[in-house]
Structure formats: C-alpha cells, structure tokens
Amino acid sequence: MFIPKIYRSEDLSLMKKIISENAFAMLISGKGKLAATHSMFLMNDDGAEWYLETHISRANPQAKVLQNGDEVLCDFLGAHSYISSSWYEKTNVSTWNYEAVQISGKIELMNDDELYSHLEKLTYKYEKPQKCPMFVEKMGNELVEKEMKGAFGIKIWPGDIFISQKMSQNRNDDHLVLSTTPFSRSIPKAFSSTISSPTAAPVSIPAPASASASVLAILLSTALARLFSNFVLSSCIDRIKALFCLILCPYT
Known part of the structure; x- marks a missing residue:
C-alpha cells in the first residue's frame, strides 16, 4: 500500500485497534487467479508473537487453491470520512480521510482443533454483548462438527505491515470549521501530535x-x-x- 510519509504510522496499538473494530475485512490472494473474499478476522496475540486468523467457505474457489505457505494480503479499512471543500475557511480541494491497515503474510491451514477454537473465540466476541448469547459450546457437537466441514480455516503469519492514518496532517488547525461529523471535527486535535511526533500515539477517532x-x-x-x-x-x-x-x- 502506498502511504505518503506524513500519513504513515508505525503504531502497533493503532493497528490492533483498527483490526479489532473493523474485523470484517478482505482476504486477497493471487494464486492461479486474483481473488478476494470478505471474511471475519481475529488477531491472536500472546505477547511474544501474533498472527491473524480467519475462515472462508470450502466451496469458495479461493479456498480450493490456497495451500500452506501461500502469500495473501489482508486489508482492513478503519474510520473514514469525506472532507468537503466547503468546510474550509480558505478555498481548497475536497478529500477523503481514513485509517487503514494492510498486512501481507504466509498462511498456515488450521486443523480441526484449531478451527474449533477459532470459531469459539469469534462467536464469543460477538455473542457476548447479546441479551441471550449463543456460544459454540451451547450449539451441540453434532451441529458444530457438521458446519465445520464447510469451513476453511487459516492463520496468517505477518510479513509486511502497512498502517495509514490520513487525517489532513497537511492542513491547518483552523480548517474543517463547518464540519458536523465527529470524525472530521476530531482531526485538528490529531494534527499537532502527528506533526510534532510522527510516532506519537494517535488520537482516538470515532467512526460514523x-x-x-x-x-x-x-x-x-x-x-x-x-x-x-x-x-x-x-x-x-x-x-x-x-x-x-x-x-x-x-x-x-
């Protein structure tokens, strides 16, 4: 991913936040034929090392060609917003501000136990806030094992990591005065920390x-x-x- 230096970040805490809050991302591969699948991702981080994990349908042509060691690209889009030229005090062009993460890495196919654990963690993350959560262990082994046969689980061990945080760092703090979106109004607060210290912890930007x-x-x-x-x-x-x-x- 091309990222101008002014928008480039090396903040791994920002990367983790974007992945956690925007986990429905793109799994992209180029083996045989260029393919992309929207899928749910989890970051498995034990402190010493980390990797991404996801699963797609076994019926997916992408799953039928992927093997251990193949390289894929995972694309995550975080908070983003249109920036209208009408919001500036001085004439300027419109743009689009956003946060994004791209991670390329080699895959490792999951075995049945790893796939079960992956589905447990994924379901727990999204069922926990529900009024009557339905966790994997409540679904019954017969049903879960049947559904698992149609799932293709993979781990992605990270190689290249790209973190982009484009928040109009090249504009002055007095811009965006007419913006009514939380994302855009919070941009000026991020100007100073990003410009004064490129590796500083970013300001938390609420997504629409x-x-x-x-x-x-x-x-x-x-x-x-x-x-x-x-x-x-x-x-x-x-x-x-x-x-x-x-x-x-x-x-x-």
Missing part, C-alpha cells in the same frame, strides 16, 4: 455510527456551509427556514 447517519451529517454540513456562506438572511426564523429547505432539497 451508520451509513445513514454519515449521509445525514454530510447533508447537514453542506447545508450549513451554503447557508452561512451564500445567504444573508434578515432574521433567525429566515435562517431556520432556509436550512430546512436546503436539507430537504435532495429528497424533493
């Missing part, structure tokens, strides 16, 4: 709550920018009316 919330935030921020930069209204009532007109405009 949902796609619909992100769309609404962009509409609101654009409306605010247009309202205050293009209109001179005589009263607060007129401003509120104009704001609602601008927000509703895309839907009418």
